[in-house]
Amino acid sequence: MNTAVSATRLIPAVAVPEGAGVTVHRTIGTPALRNYDPFLLLDHISSNNPEDYIAGFPSHPHRGFSTFTYIIDGHMAHQDSMGNTGDLGPGSAQWMKAASGVIHSEMPKQENGLLRGFQLWINLPAANKLDHPEYQEYSAAAFPVVETPDYRLKVLIGHFADAIAPIVDRITDVSYLDVQVKPGKHFQHRLPMENNSFLYVFEGDGQLNEQMVPLHSLVILESDDHSFDFVAGKTRARFVVVSGKPIHEPIVQYGPFVMNTREQIDQAMKDFQSNNFVRDRAWIKRDKK
Template structure:
């Protein structure tokens, strides 16, 4: 067993997105521009509706995937291809924007905690102009694994024979939500063929001899195992891994392509009303 060390610690910092929603961003910052295949990680959390109710009105995407996980509250999704969903607490949504999507994400409650994550996942060049696709699943559909003081929700990938509901064929993403009791330990085989990170959002944990505070992302180095121990108050974190694509990344706002001319084409298509080229298909429940 060769535990994966911490290669980099990235404290999240506040960014304003959408119609004024404050998010904590770790990937997609000057400290960590990207972690192939991951382009951005936003953690949103507020119990003040004035900070989130305006939501994320219509905006375009091309060339990548959005993976949204709601922890509390719920968010209504509508897109230019006709998909509609209401992502409630514990639910997940995977949207492959690919050749082009225009969508909105609007909080539907006026009081209470709104909390969750949005992860942007890159697409290989061969997939960037393919047809969009959409998967959404409720909390009840997500398998859970309970082991030795750890409760793990398997959103994507596999754990102890349980397979997550989201399938990301291009990058083989593994996405786990792990809750640890006080001082409990979580150990997982994890090949270094995949880039991986841990993001603590409740309590504190210790990984590879280093303490991880809340709102801190740890990029994992080479090894074949992840070994994390919770602090005295327990811990909750997401563990995410994916196969690198290894291609050039040119990103400008909501468009992620391989070359600058492709970015310029995306802007031209959006301005001319040509961004949406194919109708998405929707799976899940």
């Protein structure tokens, strides 16, 4: 594998208060990286201090995009205005295509202990922004794991080698991997040439072709053939690798509304204020494990 990667774009995470006062580590969605088509936001929650997360994310709207929530430690309860409820426990994940409109809440189900996880916002093309909402929730056991002497990898969206995740994104072809690399060992991977891709380190550190990548840092993966070689540091490294097909359309965002024009944003606000925001009940899919 040719691993000549240009890893010049390194984005340190910024602590941001979100929801009712939850502290998140944000990389995409900051002044340093407003968006990375098709990705609109990446938040990382990681704290064993309840004051950082106990307030949670009370009821709030989304329109025009999808969210992917991955809980690593702790519990998060989901509830929405259409009557759907869920419990995201350790290793579980939720894919919610808000599209035409969803109002939901995400609240911690614990008062003490470690809470860790990610939320990724993924844009939708103009043709799909007012689609019917969809909701999928899967337990940790639903996601395939690939283990080698050098690394352990969990496939959350898309596929890796012969391992296929239960969540497949047919619009922007997103793939999402949780990778743990042993001390001093390598993880090599090639991503689709047409995609925009990034890596975010949330445990340990390492090097991407001799460039140091510290903890809580996002690296834009750029190379001639979209391949890379990550070497873990003296402890181990854990990171997510995310890739998606860019949409190449205008992005007009106002908080939780992401559309293509200012007029569409104004309409979303009017719909929300007039109680006409939720148009369709989400299709719900859960694994039985």
